[in-house]
Amino acid sequence: MGATDRLDRNQPLVLGLFRIVIGLLFTSEGAATLFGVLDRDATPAGDWPFWYAGVIELVCGALVLLGVLTRAAAFLSSGAMAFAYFTEHQPDGLFPLQNGGLSPALFCWGFLLMVFFGPGSLSLSGVFRRDTAPGSRG
Numbered sequence: 001m002g003a004t005d006r007l008d009r010n011q012p013l014v015l016g017l018f019r020i021v022i023g024l025l026f027t028s029e030g031a032a033t034l035f036g037v038l039d040r041d042a043t044p045a046g047d048w049p050f051w052y053a054g055v056i057e058l059v060c061g062a063l064v065l066l067g068v069l070t071r072a073a074a075f076l077s078s079g080a081m082a083f084a085y086f087t088e089h090q091p092d093g094l095f096p097l098q099n100g101g102l103s104p105a106l107f108c109w110g111f112l113l114m115v116f117f118g119p120g121s122l123s124l125s126g127v128f129r130r131d132t133a134p135g136s137r138g
Helices: 003-008 011-035 048-065 070-092 101-117 124-131
Strands: none
Touching: 003 011, 011 048, 011 101, 048 070, 070 101
């Protein structure tokens, strides 16, 4: 077995780990925005667009982290980060390093990757899918 075969065999695991890390980071952004944790002040409820972004970050980040409704949550998250980038950061410069938009740009593309590749392994939806598959125990 070659190195490429080993890499291919481990793709679902690495994608699952990627999903967990991105979900945790996104959830922490939402928690910081909504609840004022992690050295950040809470955004007042209903404050457009930041409070709503915090709700998306918290809820969708948790769904992605757990691997439940991953593609839908990732799609919404990717769109929210594209909106954040183009409305809040891009007017200050063309490139993310110029305008402070590196995090939204990376989140946007990372979530878009999950839309197309799914949750990988280690997801709750995968556990439920195996339990309900034809021929499974129970």
